[in-house]
Amino acid sequence: MLRNRVLKKAVIASMLLSAPSVAQQSKFDAYKEKHKERYERFANDYSQRYEAFKEKLIEKWGVAELSSTTEYVAYSNDNNIKVIADFEKDTIEVSIRDDEFDTLDEQEKNDQVKAALESTLKLSASEAKEVNPEFVILDGNSAKKAHIPTLKNNKSAAPTLLNALGIKSDADLAKSIVAAKAIPVEKQAALVTQRTKARLEKQIKEVEQFASREDVPKQTKEQATKTVATLTTQLNEVSEAKVDATAKNTRSYKIQLQRARYEKAAEFLNAVSQQASRWQVAEDTLLAVMETESHFNPLAKSHIPAYGLMQIVPATAGADVNKQVFSSDKKPTPEELYDSERNIEYGSAYFNILMTRYLKEVENPTSRLYCAIAAYNTGIGNLSKAFNNGKHGRMAAIEKINQMTPEQVMQVIKSKTHTETQRYLDKVLGSKAYFSQHI
Known part of the structure; x- marks a missing residue:
């Protein structure tokens, strides 16, 4: 009996010695709370900047067309130029908002299209990610940078997005621009609205299907549910009238790339x-x-x-x-x-x-x-x-x-x-x- 009491006291003493003190636990709790608050501030800041970016695009273009699994979308620094590289349909679309664009001659128009493509697609994937606000926002590490570099002077020996689209030289680029087809203004609003809805519907299905997976962590499932709600709201807000109201001074061109499937x-x-x-x-x-x-x-x-x-x-x-x-x-x-x-x-x-x-x-x-x-x-x-x-x-x-x-x-x-x-x-x-x- 005496031996059992001694052992019991020893075990209790050991537990007391190994357990954190009230002060230690308090410090640990404070640390966790501070870390949680810091994360929530970053998440809120991230969300606010992303929403602000989308609102600017909606104000300028009627809808916010953003990158997806098969499309890379880039805008100029003033958001007056939009370039959509569609890797599935093998097309590049360039839209330019400029009241004086129609006064330019054919060569000047081609020069503007060329400048738009070079500033957004003549970059390696890593460079494009660094200068595209959509990706800077989505990347937690890059999002902490105070300054987003401009699209100029970002040339490297790495393959560019133009290369990934099969455009290997300046001659290829010039040939593609000459072959570009103007998209009638009266059709553009309907095209943009249709593809934006299709893009959002596809994204909703992808996220819903992913959330049904057995191996998805609970926290990720909860975030997926919120994402579906957000995408659904965006889908309901897409309006052809909103796009049409912004299309009057916009001129769009589509380049159909002529690649064999395996060349991609x-x-x-x-x-x-x-x-x-x-x-x-x-x-x-x-x-x-x-x-x-x-x-x-x-x-x-x-x-x-x-x-x-x-x-x-x-x-x-x-x-x-x-x-x-x-x-x-x-x-x-x-x-x-x-x-x-x-x-x-x-x-x-x-x-x-x-x-x-x-x-x-x-x-x-x-x-x-x-x-x-x-x-x-x-x-x-x-x-x-x-x-x-x-x-x-x-x-x-x-x-x-x-x-x-x-x-x-x-x-x-x-x-x-x-x-x-x-x-x-x-x-x-x-x-x-x-x-x-x-x-």
Whole structure:
């Protein structure tokens, strides 16, 4: 009895010694509160600056056309010039707001279009990100900078966005400008309204589908719900009348780029080849995922948020790669993921994780590929539920997959996953078949 009382006192004493004092706990709580307040101030400042930027665009153009997974949108410093590079449709649109534009001769108009393209697209992806307010706002590290550099004197040896669009020289640029087609003013408002609504509707579907994933952290899901509400409000506010009111002194030109489909991947073939070999993923598979995710737009971004060529989500795929491959508990930053080679590394590594870890027990290689492609889009949890009648359980799902033919596996994915995932699988497989014949 005496011995037990002594041991009990010793344990209690040890607990008291190891526990933080009231003063220490108070300091720790104060530190946490200060850190929380600092984060909230930054988040509020970030939100306010982003909203202010959009309001300026709405005031000038009627709607705020912003970058997406397949489009890079840039404005001049005074917002009087808008350039939209559409990597999916392979077009460049230049809109210039200038009361005196119609008084210029043809060469002077071409010179203005050339200047607009050079100031916004004759930059590397990293340079463009640094000077585009939309990306400076979205990047926490860059957002702290007091000064945003102008678009001038930002030339480097790195491939430019014009290069990524297949325009390799001044002669190519001049040829493209001469071939540009003027967009009738009376049609422009309807075109802008239609594509803005389509862009927002697509973004809403993407975020809703992402929020349904099993592997998405709770905090990220909550943010996704808020994002859907914001995008829905923006969609409801898009009005052709608002756009039309700003179009009277605007002249727009569209350049249709004449590239073969495989040429869009040209800038990234070396990086894809290296990472395909390193992570044992077929080159045509990586190119197919890349084309489906971004159509080779190096500054692709979504409201999920996902970044770069292979649309890496820091909280899911990015965190998984860092933990399982690079032994790090940190999430990759947007800065890292906008580096094209780094992005391809993350996307390749994540596809390898899907194939060799989460789906390694799937016996048929074709079935495993189908499942990996679907999981890249919807997550391994949602994929498992599709084979488990809505229930959790990776191994239970794999047992059922191993009793099926690849065609039956395909049929389950095409009937029991999210609609976006069904379309995603079709797109990737179609793209894979194309690139297998052209690379």
